Amino acid sequence: MKQIFKRPESLIDVPFHFCPGCHHGIIHRLVAECIDAYGLREKTVGVASVGCSVFLYDYFDVDVVEAPHGRAAAVATGVKRALPGHFVFTYQGDGDLAAIGTAEIIHAANRGEHITVIFVNNTVFGMTGGQMAPTTMIDQETTTTTLGRNPASNGFPIKVAEVLKELPGSTFVARVAVNSPKNLMRAKKVLKRAFEVQLNGEGFSLVEFLSACPTNWKMSPEQASLRVQDEMIPYFPLGVFKEGDA
């Protein structure tokens, strides 16, 4: 019998620690599928960030360095400059990339570093227990905005993909979701293109993944996926914002 579905080779056979309904596991799998698809497992260096995704080193069967909070893009810059022939990716949440790491991501993108950034936006600080993130939606309740995010005092949810696409140094910038089979298939295609941008030496690529955090949203996994569709996508539209040269 022909096997048509299996665990990606670059994903270690251990259960994820993620909460039920969290999208990190799906996004991990997509990244691993792309590493396999291009035969990169033996020439990849991953950069883990601080947050729920720090444990990616327990799941990916590739070399990994753990970056300080927010500094993944700077660490990846150093790795890639020293190993220009390797595939280098960062995997960062919205607290890590869009709050404390804003300077690092903007300048890595603007230098056109040949790295691929997996940016996971779930509108909340997940690992620390559900505080407001820069991406938290207007009126969204978090443990530090118990009455809902009020733009008058908390500002607005930041649209990272739209900000980065404006930089002359960035090559490929896109936003995807994995809350439905259709979005998932689309996300895989977009992610493959982001990989190719690095592999072809075209430059900097970033894919923003809209992701569910049922635990901190206090929702069921099903409700959380619906929220991605009904609340997040209208504000954070999906699409490829910058195509590169292809």
Next chain:
Amino acid sequence: MAETILVKGNEAIAMGAIAAGCRYYFGYPITPQNDIPEYMSRHLPEVGGVFIQAESEIASVNMMLGACATGARAMTSSSSPGISLKQEGISYLCGSQIPGVIVNMSRSGPGLGGISPSQGDYFQATRGGGHGDYRTIVLAPHSVQENYDLTMKAFDLADKYRNPVMILGDSLLGQMKEPLVKRKYRKREFEKDWALTGAAGREKRLLKSLYLSEGELTEHNWMLHRKYRKMKREIMFETQYIEDAALVVVGFGSVARILKSAVFMAREKGMKIGLFRPITLFPFPSAALEKVAQKVKNFMALELNTGQMVEDLKLAVGTAGVQVDFYGRPPGSIPSPDELFREIRKIYKKRIG
């Protein structure tokens, strides 16, 4: 014979780094160390290296962390306020056991302070500097030649111990010009079975500082502690006129240069003054000082701050019957040899007569 050139202290550091095989430099402009990034930006590309002017001190130390994680030799440099920003990264380097060389051509603080010579960063440099219970090797050159030699040595020590090494100087050592003998770097091989080079034909590798399992972090910290203790074999210091000294003056870096003149003046006048100059500030040459204290009962620390290294001196020689005096000069002006001579003479008269 090695070539002798007239060169600025900061440039000697950059030359030493390139000679030792440093091929990646990441930095951010700050006075008084800008000659280092400027030199690197011109000369690293000539040897196939990479220079990046980063968006911040924080980014530069983390770029260095990334480059060093692959086993490459990399460096960052800055001055006091910028070194404060790098401390997070230095803590991660220690925790993840990633080598690297950090140069602090320190300026005067607190805050924005000024750019005059200062030794106000002694505590920060020798006590770890950032969060957590860790240490970096700290080398304190006192001449342009030592800037060059100790920078080369710093890369070896960093690789040997898988730990960051700091070079602590100041604007006096960075800005002055002196003849430099460009000694050839004697290459030493270090096995880097931890370096991230892609998991080809081997198990994947991981460089991290997060340890959450029961007891894991305790064991990790004890392991680091044992490593810091081993560093004692790297201790370096210089002595002058110790044999018959009644009073030993202790100073490092820029102040030690001035002290040498002051001690010479004292000797000319028949005063039995000796000089002890720590070259490694961490590990501090405590055992050597303790040995001196078996014969000499009077010590005096002189620093360009209000009293930092003197604490290590007291810890080293603080046995009963040993007197430790201190003269400090906070930043803003540099004492002349005459001034230091007068301060030393005061203590000499008081303690010896």
